[in-house]
Amino acid sequence: MTSPHTQTFEDAITVTPVSSHEYTTNLHPDWTIGAVPHGGYTMSILYRLATTHFKHTHPTRHNSQPLPISMQITFLRRTAVGPAVLTVEDSKLGLRTSTIHVTLSQDDDSKPDGKKRTARVVGYITISDSVSDVGYSHPSMTWGLYPPMPGGPPEVIVRADDVKLSQKDGSETSKWKQTGPTHWSKFRKVEHQCITFGPTNEYKQPGVLDQWARLRTVSSDASAAAGNGKWTNETLPFLSDWFPAALEEVGAEALSALSSSSASKPKIPPFWYPTVTLNIDFKKSLPPQGVDWLYSRVVMKSVRNGRMDIEVIILDEKGEIVALCSHIGLVVSIERNTSGRKYGKDAEKANL
Incomplete structure (x- = not known):
């Protein structure tokens, strides 16, 4: 079944487990700006990494429905089109929320012979799930955009x-x-x-x-x-x-x-x-x-x-x-x- 976001996007964010805390992906050339993959697209890969990690390594946590609720990501160096290694460190495994540290690494393109792998993107992702993520809501909060948006989507x-x-x-x-x-x-x-x-x-x-x-x-x-x-x-x-x-x-x-x-x-x-x-x-x-x-x-x-x-x-x-x-x-x-x-x-x- 084709994903709602299209199979093209699905293929571009594919994450494959290698071990309990290591995964691989491939940054796709169709999602680049010049020679560098787009940062938001790269973060979508990390979003997929978070859900894949919990389904693969912690399948009983978060009601088997891991849902990222926040991401704090730092781009250390330029990423490149091609293979990347994704590693996960379990910073906290909790009942309502869990937090993981993620790293996207690639071979150092300045040292093609040495094949030294360097971290390109790092950050923290906090996970919850639709069952646990419940509590008090403030229905009368009257926040709104200012100035208001010009209108709804165009025809x-x-x-x-x-x-x-x-x-x-x-x-x-x-x-x-x-x-x-x-x-x-x-x-x-x-x-x-x-x-x-x-x-x-x-x-x-x-x-x-x-x-x-x-x-x-x-x-x-x-x-x-x-x-x-x-x-x-x-x-x-x-x-x-x-x-x-x-x-x-x-x-x-x-x-x-x-x-x-x-x-x-x-x-x-x-x-x-x-x-x-x-x-x-x-x-x-x-x-x-x-x-x-x-x-x-x-x-x-x-x-x-x-x-x-x-x-x-x-x-x-x-x-x-x-x-x-x-x-x-x-x-x-x-x-x-x-x-x-x-x-x-x-x-x-x-x-x-």
Whole structure:
């Protein structure tokens, strides 16, 4: 049975047990930005690692339904397309919550002969389950987005492998316009995996970015099952780190500050926005069958000395909080991404 988030995504986050606390995975080229796998996609692999670890090594804990409720992840070094080793340390095994320390390691690409393995991503994941995760709720809490979102998701025409604005929401009076994939999608392959819509200029609100998104997976493997998918719990880490319109604004301002004299558009984006840390608090589980739309409110308070803070609030169509996310990211030259690496067609030829 095909997963709601599509078989393409399922294949890209596959985790295979090697022993009780060691696993393997393969970072897929379709989920990259240049030469580096996307950080949110990498965190979706770690989400799958957490659930796989408890089902494989601690099958009786958490009612056999392990559910990550928080992730605190640090990106130490660039990851790379290809094999990776995942290790787990059981920091605490409890009745209501358990916490594990996870590490994603890969062979050191600067030492191809030595095959020295280095940690690329580390962090903590806290696990609970739907049976144990119960207690007092505050139904009268009146928190809401401010300013309010411009409106619900746009009306779209859904095709077998694409989603387009309907004639109504593609008109000049529409509140929404498509913001991704962008013109950089050949370099940032991950852009093809999600379709995003943001407010038109008339409805754009200062200081915030509003985004409605749908999962649409694409695969370079012609035999893979791609197409429109639904958001599931395992896709949330990816979405928490995906807001192309916000980063385009940062990049445009940074490029303007450099006073570039070139009038032509470069073939690849001038900047890379690597994640340093990303914390996610999962507030609400999505239904097993998934959902079509999720909304993100993205706020940046300061971009200083090439370092930026990013807050992301993910809501469902009912306006209920699904996840709260906090980032520290960098704005660096794109050479920091591609230096010493092959990417795109060159990387595909190298792997033949």
